Amino acid sequence: MRPIEVENLTVYYRRGFGKPRLKAVDGLSLGVNEGEVVGFIGPNGAGKSTTIKVLMGFIFPQAGRVSVLGHPAGSVAAKRGIGYLPEVAQYYPFMTATEVLFLYGSAQKLSRKELKRRIPALLEKVGLKGREQEALRKFSKGMLQRVGIAQAVLGQPRLLILDEVTSGLDPVGRRDIRDLLLERKREGATIFFSSHELTEVARLCDRIILVDEGKKLEEHPLKELLDRLCTFFITFRSDGLPASLSKGAAVDSPGEGLLRVSLKDNETFLRTLDILRSNGAEIVEAGTDRGSLEEYFVQAIGGKIT
Amino acid sequence: MSGKLITLRGLVWATLLESIRRKDLYVLLILSLALMGGTGFIQFFGVSGLEQFLKDISLFVVNVCVLVLCVTATARQLPREIEMRTLFPLLAKPMSRAEYLVGKFFGSLLLAVVALALFAAEFALIAHIGGASLGWIFAQALYLRILSLSVVVAMVLCLSLVLTHSANVVISLMLVFGASLFSRSINLVYFELEETSPLVGKALLWVYYFTPHFDLFDLSEKVVFDWPPVSWATLGALSLYGLAYTLVLLVVAQLIFRRKSI
Numbered sequence: 001m002r003p004i005e006v007e008n009l010t011v012y013y014r015r016g017f018g019k020p021r022l023k024a025v026d027g028l029s030l031g032v033n034e035g036e037v038v039g040f041i042g043p044n045g046a047g048k049s050t051t052i053k054v055l056m057g058f059i060f061p062q063a064g065r066v067s068v069l070g071h072p073a074g075s076v077a078a079k080r081g082i083g084y085l086p087e088v089a090q091y092y093p094f095m096t097a098t099e100v101l102f103l104y105g106s107a108q109k110l111s112r113k114e115l116k117r118r119i120p121a122l123l124e125k126v127g128l129k130g131r132e133q134e135a136l137r138k139f140s141k142g143m144l145q146r147v148g149i150a151q152a153v154l155g156q157p158r159l160l161i162l163d164e165v166t167s168g169l170d171p172v173g174r175r176d177i178r179d180l181l182l183e184r185k186r187e188g189a190t191i192f193f194s195s196h197e198l199t200e201v202a203r204l205c206d207r208i209i210l211v212d213e214g215k216k217l218e219e220h221p222l223k224e225l226l227d228r229l230c231t232f233f234i235t236f237r238s239d240g241l242p243a244s245l246s247k248g249a250a251v252d253s254p255g256e257g258l259l260r261v262s263l264k265d266n267e268t269f270l271r272t273l274d275i276l277r278s279n280g281a282e283i284v285e286a287g288t289d290r291g292s293l294e295e296y297f298v299q300a301i302g303g304k305i306t
Numbered sequence: 307m308s309g310k311l312i313t314l315r316g317l318v319w320a321t322l323l324e325s326i327r328r329k330d331l332y333v334l335l336i337l338s339l340a341l342m343g344g345t346g347f348i349q350f351f352g353v354s355g356l357e358q359f360l361k362d363i364s365l366f367v368v369n370v371c372v373l374v375l376c377v378t379a380t381a382r383q384l385p386r387e388i389e390m391r392t393l394f395p396l397l398a399k400p401m402s403r404a405e406y407l408v409g410k411f412f413g414s415l416l417l418a419v420v421a422l423a424l425f426a427a428e429f430a431l432i433a434h435i436g437g438a439s440l441g442w443i444f445a446q447a448l449y450l451r452i453l454s455l456s457v458v459v460a461m462v463l464c465l466s467l468v469l470t471h472s473a474n475v476v477i478s479l480m481l482v483f484g485a486s487l488f489s490r491s492i493n494l495v496y497f498e499l500e501e502t503s504p505l506v507g508k509a510l511l512w513v514y515y516f517t518p519h520f521d522l523f524d525l526s527e528k529v530v531f532d533w534p535p536v537s538w539a540t541l542g543a544l545s546l547y548g549l550a551y552t553l554v555l556l557v558v559a560q561l562i563f564r565r566k567s568i
Contacts, residue, residue: 058567
């Protein structure tokens with residue numbers, strides 16, 4: 001049994017009387033393994049938040065089967081092991097951070113004694129120490145996001161479902177939250193999150209699932225994808241290009257009489273380096289260009305990023 | 307304490323806390339004190355024998371204030387939670403939608419009862435200063451008012467699942483304040499139509515039985531005219547009527563809410 005299993009999920013939204021329904025999710029199938037961190041990425045309107053809402057039981061699909069922690073999505077049994085962060089939430093503006101965590105903790109059936117022990121430590125971890133007794137209406141968007149993450153991890157869930165996890169956070173906040181999530185990962189939790197911050201995705205994920213127009217476009221283990229996106233380059237000075245240089249090699253001139261050759265794999269890179277040296281070329285620089293997830297993303301969705 | 311009770315306590319506490327911090331209660335308390343105090347002030351001008359008038363006006367103020375607070379506070383619970391998206395993290399916790407509705411119901415009812423207790427204390431004080439007496443019938447009136455408030459809360463909660471906030475407030479207040487007028491009108495029209503259009507008459511009869519009769523819970527006039535307490539049998543019957551209505555409305559609310567996409 002995998003923590004998240006989705007088969008042929010289809011969700012329509014009504015658009016008003018007389019208008020055709022909008023297909024938000026179109027036959028989507030995906031799975032998340034125990035202890036895995038999966039990034040759910042895609043452009044705006046791709047169906048990410050809708051899928052997450054179905055996983056939480058907030059909306060009901062027209063077709064498909066969804067199970068969370070071995071139970072039907074939205075059931076109390078499934079929710080016992082989930083920590084959830086909504087895409088945008090304001091929380092109760094008239095409450096303080098401590099009060100709101102007491103409320104969410106009581107909804108998780110945690111005793112007052114247990115909450116009194118957990119809440120101060122958690123607020124410190126998300127960087128809200130000293131602000132515990134302030135009303136949430138005075139909080140910035142980033143601070144509210146920290147409260148949201150605190151409520152999501154409060155019950156020490158087995159599965160974290162986070163919608164736009166780093167939204168509104170400053171670099172320090174992102175690091176704090178990343179550390180917190182990595183700590184949860186080390187403790188064995190499964191994490192499924194959507195984000196537009198691809199740098200964070202690259203830092204956290206074991207695997208990514210790319211969706212667009214409600215359909216799954218691709219899914220890759222992150223390491224494999226980044227290796228695939230990685231290119232090798234050699235910058236050298238030479239009178240001309242050696243004839244034996246592989247035909248597929250892309251060569252350009254960065255200026256100052258230099259030439260730069262880009263190569264796809266390590267083997268070709270080493271062979272090309274040998275050829276250039278044996279032809280008396282002066283090697284100025286040789287190395288790798290780490291591929292960026294952003295470039296991959298833009299290419300995969302056909303430049304539709306919004 | 308069992309898990310379900312911990313959740314219920316949390317939801318009730320949050321509902322009460324919101325109203326206290328929004329200061330709705332204080333505003334109405336001050337307003338009602340001014341109205342009742344103003345009425346009681348008349349006796350200082352040498353006008354005597356106005357105890358009944360004082361009780362009548364003061365009880366009216368108490369009823370209106372409590373009902374307005376109860377309807378507006380209950381009507382905003384669900385729409386506001388959806389609009390502000392505070393409902394999502396809450397429903398993501400291991401509780402059913404039924405538990406959430408019950409929590410909101412008891413939270414709103416407790417708020418209404420607290421408001422009623424405060425307004426009733428105000429009323430008792432003004433009545434005492436004004437020299438008016440309050441017998442057992444007053445305690446019975448308060449008990450029946452609480453029962454009617456439970457029906458009102460359940461009804462408003464149910465309507466909030468299908469109506470906008472403003473439409474819900476208007477319709478609920480019309481139903482509550484117009485209950486007695488509505489019953490009398492339907493009765494009259496029914497007797498008129500019973501023979502000429504029996505089908506319409508029957509339909510009206512169904513509407514009559516289907517609509518909650520809030521006027522049955524109102525003992526204000528009996529309090530004003532110092533009636534003896536009503537019988538236990540009547541109280542028992544009204545208790546059953548109120549509880550049955552509350553239960554039916556909560557079940558209907560749950561049937562709507564359980565498959566509602568949010």
